[in-house]
Amino acid sequence: MIVVVICFLALMFTRFAPDIILMGGVTTLLVLGVLNPQEALSGFSNEGMITVALLFIVAQGLSQTGGAAWLAGSLLGHPSRIGLAQLRLMLPVAALSSVVNNTPVVAMMIPAVLDWAKRHKFAVSQLMMPLSYAAIIGGACTLIGTSTNLVVDGMLREYYQASGDQQLYQLGIFDLAWVGIPCVLVVFVYVYFLSPLLLPKGHREKQQQFGDTRQYTVEMLVELDSPLIGKTVEQAGLRSLPGVFLIEIQRSGHLITAVGPAQRLYEDDRLIFAGNVESVVDLQKMRGLRPADDQIFKLNTERSQRHLVEVVISNSFPQVGKTVKEGRFRSTYGAAIIAVAREGQRIKGRIGDIIIKPGDTLLIEAGRSFERQQRYVRDFLLVRKIDDYSPVSHERMGIALTIFAVMIVVAASGLLSMLEAAMLAAGAMVFFRCTGAEEARRSIDWSVLVVIGASIALGQALDKTGAAMAIAQSFIDMVGNSPRAALVMLFVITAGFSAMISNVAAAVLLFPFAVAISNELGVSLIPMAITLMIAASASFSTPIGYQTNLMVYGPGEYRFSDFLKMGLPLTLLVGITTVSLIPLIWPF
Numbered sequence: 371m372i373v374v375v376i377c378f379l380a381l382m383f384t385r386f387a388p389d390i391i392l393m394g395g396v397t398t399l400l401v402l403g404v405l406n407p408q409e410a411l412s413g414f415s416n417e418g419m420i421t422v423a424l425l426f427i428v429a430q431g432l433s434q435t436g437g438a439a440w441l442a443g444s445l446l447g448h449p450s451r452i453g454l455a456q457l458r459l460m461l462p463v464a465a466l467s468s469v470v471n472n473t474p475v476v477a478m479m480i481p482a483v484l485d486w487a488k489r490h491k492f493a494v495s496q497l498m499m500p501l502s503y504a505a506i507i508g509g510a511c512t513l514i515g516t517s518t519n520l521v522v523d524g525m526l527r528e529y530y531q532a533s534g535d536q537q538l539y540q541l542g543i544f545d546l547a548w549v550g551i552p553c554v555l556v557v558f559v560y561v562y563f564l565s566p567l568l569l570p571k572g573h574r575e576k577q578q579q580f581g582d583t584r585q586y587t588v589e590m591l592v593e594l595d596s597p598l599i600g601k602t603v604e605q606a607g608l609r610s611l612p613g614v615f616l617i618e619i620q621r622s623g624h625l626i627t628a629v630g631p632a633q634r635l636y637e638d639d640r641l642i643f644a645g646n647v648e649s650v651v652d653l654q655k656m657r658g659l660r661p662a663d664d665q666i667f668k669l670n671t672e673r674s675q676r677h678l679v680e681v682v683i684s685n686s687f688p689q690v691g692k693t694v695k696e697g698r699f700r701s702t703y704g705a706a707i708i709a710v711a712r713e714g715q716r717i718k719g720r721i722g723d724i725i726i727k728p729g730d731t732l733l734i735e736a737g738r739s740f741e742r743q744q745r746y747v748r749d750f751l752l753v754r755k756i757d758d759y760s761p762v763s764h765e766r767m768g769i770a771l772t773i774f775a776v777m778i779v780v781a782a783s784g785l786l787s788m789l790e791a792a793m794l795a796a797g798a799m800v801f802f803r804c805t806g807a808e809e810a811r812r813s814i815d816w817s818v819l820v821v822i823g824a825s826i827a828l829g830q831a832l833d834k835t836g837a838a839m840a841i842a843q844s845f846i847d848m849v850g851n852s853p854r855a856a857l858v859m860l861f862v863i864t865a866g867f868s869a870m871i872s873n874v875a876a877a878v879l880l881f882p883f884a885v886a887i888s889n890e891l892g893v894s895l896i897p898m899a900i901t902l903m904i905a906a907s908a909s910f911s912t913p914i915g916y917q918t919n920l921m922v923y924g925p926g927e928y929r930f931s932d933f934l935k936m937g938l939p940l941t942l943l944v945g946i947t948t949v950s951l952i953p954l955i956w957p958f
Contacts, residue, residue, distance in 0.1 A: 416822070426815060428477065428792065432771070433482075436764045453562045456497065459504070468547075471509075479501055494926060496569050497926075502921070511551060513545075518907060519907075546903065549951050549955065552947050587724070590640070590661060591660055592658065598658040613648060614650065614652070617644050647709075662721065677735075678756040681752065681753050683727065683730045686748040688749065689702075707734050712729070741753055741754075796810070825920075857898065861905040862905075870915070873906040873916060904944070912930070
């Protein structure tokens with residue numbers, strides 16, 4: 371117990387990474403003999419942890435085909451305020467999580483929300499925690515919404531079968547909605563009004579402050595089947611892109627300068643942008659736009675096997691003084707020029723007409739061997755690969771979305787377990803080239819998996835040493851003869867345990883106590899069991915209490931204390947709602 375408390379204090383008050391702290395705790399318990407090697411490592415073979423790892427690959431497939439961005443755009447639209455963005459995000463996530471395991475829902479939405487937040491200049495920290503909370507509370511609305519509900523439901527059925535009172539148990543799949551939906555409303559209202567005060571919002575400003583000051587000129591073409599055709603610049607989302615500005619449009623030989631937000635887009639429009647390298651990279655991922663230089667489609671390597679590279683032209687470059695079009699970059703270097711920057715200034719005109727000069731910085735798309743082959747060639751002063759970029763394969767977006775939808779359906783219907791469905795989906799993403807094997811490996815956030823595995827081991831230590839039982843018993847002794855007080859105490863204990871150990875473990879551990887309380891007080895077990903279900907899911911106050919909290923911990927750039935500030939009051943409000951409504955719906 372002391373080791374677990376020290377880990378919690380370290381998470382709250384130090385800046386050490388959570389995976390380092392928790393693995394330190396597991397190592398300490400292993401050395402002290404509290405855990406044997408099998409118990410210490412059992413979390414790393416846990417089905418839930420492996421499922422999360424596979425879902426990172428599925429999410430990468432969605433992201434790399436543009437499916438995640440399409441989903442985000444469809445669900446989130448273009449809200450003007452962060453509160454509206456949160457509600458538009460939380461509503462579909464909660465609805466989907468009520469009938470589908472919430473882990474894949476969050477895994478799918480994380481890359482989509484990251485991309486969408488960047489485009490609309492919202493701090494991602496204002497969206498990631500609401501995303502997790504919506505998934506958590508949405509799952510509490512039905513019996514099939516979370517594995518916790520299914521486990522408790524199974525134990526309830528076994529209890530009534532053993533007691534010979536099976537006819538007394540008639541809990542339907544959607545009966546939990548009587549309590550779950552009011553709890554969803556509480557979470558939505560709480561997030562809308564209080565998240566601007568309680569959640570951090572300084573990350574976006576920090577990123578912008580230290581952003582790239584170079585101004586690239588890049589030319590993009592509106593494709594024939596582009597969803598942007600007929601939309602205005604503002605409707606297409608090209609007006610508010612961070613770090614990039616639409617300078618002009620070339621249409622049928624005519625030049626449109628000072629492009630306004632009401633200007634409509636048509637097929638074959640050539641859009642000239644100026645922006646920093648990160649923003650130029652984002653432009654390459656937009657569905658309906660492609661680089662205007664056709665040379666990019668004539669490269670020998672597949673787009674999934676390419677990356678972006680920055681090169682600085684030296685005096686020895688053989689094509690100095692020639693235009694980009696005349697430079698024969700593809701035939702000489704096996705690469706295509708995407709954008710050009712010169713001394714931090716915008717360069718007027720089309721990319722193909724720019725005359726190459728020494729000191730120019732070119733952003734090029736090339737095969738993965740380009741950096742290694744050209745790094746020490748005299749033609750370039752600098753060769754640098756752009757990290758975290760893979761060309762988006764929009765033509766495979768339908769395949770990726772289909773794979774994801776099939777995974778959801780077969781898992782929700784019970785044809786396959788979530789692990790089996792995720793394994794097949796991850797394999798299909800690689801097989802159908804929605805993502806490459808290397809990108810799939812890189813997409814896995816190993817720190818999240820370490821935190822999950824270590825948290826499971828710490829939970830086992832609490833259970834094995836009897837510390838969890840002792841804490842629960844001491845609280846139950848305080849109940850007296852009041853069923854409502856027992857309900858309140860059961861919620862508090864369960865929510866507290868689910869913040870430290872897995873929510874399923876908390877529910878399984880405390881179910882016998884719920885039975886003991888109902889027998890001691892001579893009341894129905896149903897209200898106690900439903901309180902157990904809701905409380906085990908109300909894990910808002912720590913990142914280690916729920917898998918989805920862990921998944922948004924890193925992308926949201928949160929600290930442990932952010933979850934405490936945001937989650938503790940919310941847990942209290944959900945608890946009040948739960949213990950107030952349950953006796954009215956399922957009398958003692």
